[in-house]
Amino acid sequence: MTRQLHSDNQQYPLQHFSLPDAHLTLWSNWLASDEALRLMQQLQQQLMWTQDSIVMFGKAVKIPRYQVWMGDAHCSYRYSGTTFSPQAWHPAVQAMAQQLSRFLNQPFNCVLLNLYADGQQYMGWHADNEPELGHDPAIASVSLGASRRFELKHRSAAWQLALDLTPGSLLLMSNGCQQHWLHRLPKQSKVDAARLNLTFRYIAAKA
Ligand SMILES: O=C(O)CCC(=O)C(=O)O
Numbered sequence: 431m432t433r434q435l436h437s438d439n440q441q442y443p444l445q446h447f448s449l450p451d452a453h454l455t456l457w458s459n460w461l462a463s464d465e466a467l468r469l470m471q472q473l474q475q476q477l478m479w480t481q482d483s484i485v486m487f488g489k490a491v492k493i494p495r496y497q498v499w500m501g502d503a504h505c506s507y508r509y510s511g512t513t514f515s516p517q518a519w520h521p522a523v524q525a526m527a528q529q530l531s532r533f534l535n536q537p538f539n540c541v542l543l544n545l546y547a548d549g550q551q552y553m554g555w556h557a558d559n560e561p562e563l564g565h566d567p568a569i570a571s572v573s574l575g576a577s578r579r580f581e582l583k584h585r586s587a588a589w590q591l592a593l594d595l596t597p598g599s600l601l602l603m604s605n606g607c608q609q610h611w612l613h614r615l616p617k618q619s620k621v622d623a624a625r626l627n628l629t630f631r632y633i634a635a636k637a
């Protein structure tokens with residue numbers, strides 16, 4: 431189903447998925463393809479990508495992708511036993527955060543960037559429900575590079591959904607998505623090109 435929003439973003443066709451206990455909205459062409467390509471090359475080259483380790487069963491294990499955690503200075507982020515301090519904003523990423531805040535009419539002040547070198551790299555089932563993100567976070571996900579499948583499944587019922595995230599697309603996960611659903615980026619062994627994804631989030635400053 432394709433609908434228009436009523437704000438200043440009428441030129442962007444979108445798909446709205448009303449799931450049980452969650453909303454998903456997908457703008458397949460949020461960025462023009464030349465802009466998506468330019469950003470992909472720029473960010474791949476200019477950021478300090480690291481293959482972090484997390485602690486699993488008492489052992490440090492390398493995650494199957496490269497990451498950068500970026501945002502306002504107070505936006506530390508704790509997951510799987512490790513606290514990540516943010517890298518300073520890259521100007522192009524900060525500009526995208528501001529553009530998204532205006533477009534979606536909500537604040538974003540930090541972002542997790544993931545770089546998947548090829549289809550062997552992936553992210554397992556999880557929800558972005560860390561306490562610092564607040565009760566029902568809206569997460570905005572921008573994809574660049576190779577198209578990859580993105581899957582969601584309900585935590586307690588048999589509902590599942592798969593989407594293709596194409597370069598330049600924007601996916602907004604909201605209204606219960608992190609509380610009631612899990613998502614993942616599965617391996618796709620036939621994909622041999624890199625994909626870069628940015629998930630924009632908001633962390634309130636401590637009073
Ligand atoms: O790469 C993706 O599309 C998923 C990223 C994700 O789920 C996350 O950063 O929490």
Ligand SMILES: [Fe+2]
Pocket residue numbers: 556557558613629
């Ligand atoms: Fe996620």
